[in-house]
Amino acid sequence: MTGAIFAALVAATCTGLLLLPDGAWAQSDVSLQGVIDGGVTYVNNQHGGAATLFDSGILTPDMLTFKGNEDLGGGNRALFELTSQFDLGSGATIPGAGQIFNRTALVGLASDQLGTLTFGNQYDFMFQTLTLGRYDGAPLFGGLYDYRQGPFAALGIPDNPTGSFDFDRMAGATRVPDAIKYQSPNVSGFAFGALYGFGGVPGSFSANSTTSFGANYVHGALGLGGAYVEVKYPQLGNGGIRNFGFGGHYQFDSILAMLLYTNTKNTESGGEINVYKTGALWNISGPWAWGLDYEYMKGNAVLENNWAHQVTTGVQYNFSKRTTAYVEAVYQRAGGDAAVTQAWINGLMQTDGAASNRSQTLARIGLQTKF
DSSP: OHHHHHHHHHHHHHHOEEEOTTSOEEEEEEEEEEEEEEEEEEEEEETTEEEEEEEESSSSOOEEEEEEEEEEETTEEEEEEEEEEEOTTTOOEESSTTOTTOSEEEEEEEETTTEEEEEEEEOOHIIIIIITTTOSSIIIIIGGGGSSOSSOGGGOOTTOSSSSTTTTSTTOOSOEEEEEEEEOOOBTTEEEEEEEEOOOBTTBSSTTOEEEEEEEEEETTEEEEEEEEEEEOGGGTTOEEEEEEEEEEEEETTEEEEEEEEEEEETTTOOEEEEEEEEEEEEEETTEEEEEEEEEEEEOGGGTTOEEEEEEEEEEEESSSSEEEEEEEEEEEEEOSSSSOOOOOTTSOTTTOSOSSSEEEEEEEEEEEEO
16 A cells, blocks of 8 residues: 555656646646654763663654645645654654554645645644744754653643653644644734544544644734644543643844743643743854753642753754754753652653653754755
């Protein structure tokens, strides 16, 4: 099946033309693109000991994407997207064998006047609006380590490798299967969207479903955005995990300044985390760039009032528009009411990545290339 799909895509790429039902020929476009990131990370305290490891997909996930669109005339297009994530160290697909297009798999229609409607496995608006809208330094210079985790395993997100990995969904690590998504056209800098993921549970429309909304406004140097998503999990009875957030950024010549707030709640247990984050990316001169951000994560009493401060910084050297070398460092300090509070930087090993005490530091050198 995979070979047949690949052959069809290659054929479409070579011809660049698709036959319409009325016999007329219309211009189409199919592209292959991707990103590869690899490097070495040193962690001072991982389950009580220092560790040096090869780690990939940190600044951005390692991905291979097939994208295509067909011009239907009158500003209308048909489109598709298939994205596979993989581990650079082993070449294996992520999250598991055989899940070749687990990252995205969608088909849809787009109109310059009416917007875009897509169907399939796709991102919710915490990622679509707030992350891609540049309200967070993580996708710009901090990568996976700069997203949220901390001492909040008791949040208990079902099917989550740590219980709180990427708990506000902004890393895009969790997509929405069986979803229908609408994104409006941009009108005077304003755009919005909505998504619904069907749960497929007989006798219940809402069980195992996902609902998400997002809105974004950009005017000159100023950008503002907000997003909401709620996922209903059968493991949580009638509850789920609800996220919402707001962000703002302003471009000061060569410096992009960012502010972000997110709220995550387990509506079954009442566990809740507030995140406050600020940062900036400075395009210094020529190929050099430097980013710095700070975030404070605070859990409520259900999560034993655990908290974490985290500082992330990164320096980048851009050999070209496609290839970037970088170094980054992350420090997290945790605390709370728990007898033992363990710092845990996002993206470290799923089972024994937490520190043995309240602090954890890492440093990384890496290389990313896009094609």
